Amino acid sequence: MAKAPVLTPQAEDFPRWYQDLINKAELADNGPVRGTMVIRPYGYGLWERMQQDMDARIKAEGVQNAYFPLFIPQSYLTKEAEHVEGFAPELAIVTHGGGKKLEEPVVVRPTSETIINEYFAKWVQSYRDLPLLINQWANVVRWELRPRLFLRTSEFLWQEGHTAHATYEDARDFASRIHRHVYADFMENVLAMDVVLGRKTAKERFAGAINTLTLEGMMGDGKALQLGTSHELGQNFARAFNTQFLSKEGKQELVWQTSWGSTTRMVGALVMMHGDDSGLRIPPRLAPVQAVVLAIKGDEAVLAKVREIGDRLTAAGVRVQVDDRTDTPFGRRAVDWELKGVPVRIEVGPRDLEGGTAMVVRRIPGGKEPVRLEALPDLLPKVLEEDQALLLRQARERREARTTDVRTVEEAAEAAAAGGWARIPWADLGPEGEAALAEQAVSVRCLVAEDGSVPDADDAPGNVAFVARAY
Numbered sequence: 084m085a086k087a088p089v090l091t092p093q094a095e096d097f098p099r100w101y102q103d104l105i106n107k108a109e110l111a112d113n114g115p116v117r118g119t120m121v122i123r124p125y126g127y128g129l130w131e132r133m134q135q136d137m138d139a140r141i142k143a144e145g146v147q148n149a150y151f152p153l154f155i156p157q158s159y160l161t162k163e164a165e166h167v168e169g170f171a172p173e174l175a176i177v178t179h180g181g182g183k184k185l186e187e188p189v190v191v192r193p194t195s196e197t198i199i200n201e202y203f204a205k206w207v208q209s210y211r212d213l214p215l216l217i218n219q220w221a222n223v224v225r226w227e228l229r230p231r232l233f234l235r236t237s238e239f240l241w242q243e244g245h246t247a248h249a250t251y252e253d254a255r256d257f258a259s260r261i262h263r264h265v266y267a268d269f270m271e272n273v274l275a276m277d278v279v280l281g282r283k284t285a286k287e288r289f290a291g292a293i294n295t296l297t298l299e300g301m302m303g304d305g306k307a308l309q310l311g312t313s314h315e316l317g318q319n320f321a322r323a324f325n326t327q328f329l330s331k332e333g334k335q336e337l338v339w340q341t342s343w344g345s346t347t348r349m350v351g352a353l354v355m356m357h358g359d360d361s362g363l364r365i366p367p368r369l370a371p372v373q374a375v376v377l378a379i380k381g382d383e384a385v386l387a388k389v390r391e392i393g394d395r396l397t398a399a400g401v402r403v404q405v406d407d408r409t410d411t412p413f414g415r416r417a418v419d420w421e422l423k424g425v426p427v428r429i430e431v432g433p434r435d436l437e438g439g440t441a442m443v444v445r446r447i448p449g450g451k452e453p454v455r456l457e458a459l460p461d462l463l464p465k466v467l468e469e470d471q472a473l474l475l476r477q478a479r480e481r482r483e484a485r486t487t488d489v490r491t492v493e494e495a496a497e498a499a500a501a502g503g504w505a506r507i508p509w510a511d512l513g514p515e516g517e518a519a520l521a522e523q524a525v526s527v528r529c530l531v532a533e534d535g536s537v538p539d540a541d542d543a544p545g546n547v548a549f550v551a552r553a554y
Contacts, residue, residue, distance in 0.1 A: 163320055311345040486504040
C-alpha cells in the first residue's frame with residue numbers, strides 16, 4: 084500500500100496544499116475570532132527577518148520610526164470622503180468602552196493616513212520642517228469576509244510609511260524610490276521573488292490616492308498576489324486636514340504626501356511562490372536557519388562532531404542549528420526540516436564519521452552528496468548563494484512561461500482561467516474591458532510601459548496591462 088503524502092499535492096488541490104503546509108510547517112494557526120491568526124514561532128521568525136531587513140532599508144532612505152494609536156476617532160475618517168468610502172465595508176468600529184457608550188465611536192486602525200495627518204498638521208509649520216518622513220510597524224484591522232492565513236486576515240502586521248513634501252515632484256520621486264529601492268530590491272534580492280513593477284489603474288488605485296505603484300507576483304498556481312504598494316496621495320489628505328507650510332516665498336501652501344506599506348502577506352507569498360510538494364523552500368538570505376546539522380544516532384562521537392561542525396559553520400558566517408534530538412527518529416526530523424524549507428541539511432552518522440564525510444542535502448535544487456568535513460565551511464556559503472539565485476530564476480521562468488500576449492478581453496479572460504497571466508495593450512482593453520473582466524473575477528494587476536518601466540500616466544501611449552485572477 085502506497086504511503087500517503089505528507090502534503091496534499093499542489094496539482095491536486097493548491098489551496099489545500101497551502102493550508103496543509105501552513106499547518107505542518109508550524110507557521111500559523113487560526114485565531115479564536117474568525118479571520119484572525121496566531122503566528123507561530125517559526126512563521127514569526129520569517130517575519131522578523133523580513134522586518135529587520137526592510138527596517139534597515141527604510142531608515143537608509145532617511146525615514147524615522149514612530150507609533151500612532153490603534154483607535155481613531157470616526158470623524159477623522161469622514162474628513163476624506165473617498166478614503167472612508169473605500170474602507171467602509173472593512174471597518175471595525177468600537178461603540179462602547181469602560182461599560183459605557185462612547186460619545187464618539189472609534190475605528191480600529193485600518194490604515195493611518197487620517198490620524199497621522201492630524202499630527203502632521205500640528206508638526207509642519209515651515210518648509211524647513213519638510214520633508215517629514217515617518218514609518219510605523221503596527222497591526223491593522225480590516226474585517227475580512229473570506230479569510231486565509233497570511234493572505235487575507237482581519238488583523239495583520241505591517242509597516243506603513245507616511246511622508247509630507249514641499250512639492251509634487253519630491254513626493255512623486257520619494258514614492259518611486261520606496262517602490263523600487265526598498266520593496267523591489269528586498270523582494271528580489273532577499274526573498275528571491277520575481278515581481279512585476281507597475282502602476283495601478285484608476286479602478287484599482289488606493290482610496291484617496293492620485294497614483295498607486297504596485298509589485299505583483301505570480302504564485303505557484305498562476306494567480307497574482309499584490310506584494311506591496313506605494314501611493315502618491317497628492318494633496319487630498321493635506322486639504323482635508325489643512326496640513327500647510329510656509330514656503331520659502333512666504334506663502335501658505337498645502338504639503339504633498341505619500342504612503343506605502345507591506346505586510347505579513349509576504350510570508351504567504353513566500354510559501355506559494357517557492358513551496359513544492361515536500362514543503363517550504365526558504366531563500367538562504369532570508370532563512371533564520373540556513374543549515375541544520377543532524378546527528379543520525381546518539382553516538383557520543385557523532386554528537387560531538389555535529390556540535391563541532393555547527394561551531395565551524397557559525398564561524399564561517401552561516402546561520403546554523405544543531406539537531407541532536409536523537410530520542411526522536413531521524414526520518415521524522417529530516418521530514419520536519421524539509422517541510423520547514425531549511426536550505427541545507429548536513430547529516431552525520433557513525434559511518435560518515437568513519438569516512439570523514441557528511442551527507443549534504445540541498446532543499447532548493449534537491450539532491451544530496453557526501454562532502455569532506457573539512458570542506459564544509461568553504462562550501463556552504465557558495466551553495467547558499469547558488470540556491471538563492473536558483474529560486475529567483477525559477478520564479479521568473481515560471482511567470483514568463485505562463486504569461487500570454489493577447490489582444491482581446493475574451494483572450495485575456497481565457498488565459499487567466501487557464502492558470503496564467505495575460506499581457507494586453509491597454510489601448511485594446513481600457514476601462515470598459517477592465518470592467519468586463521471584473522465580471523469574470525479577473526483583474527488588471529498593473530500597467531507597465533512598453534519598455535518595462537513604470538508609466539507616468541494610466542493612458543500613456545504603449546502601456547501594457549497585466550491581467551490575472553488574484554488572491
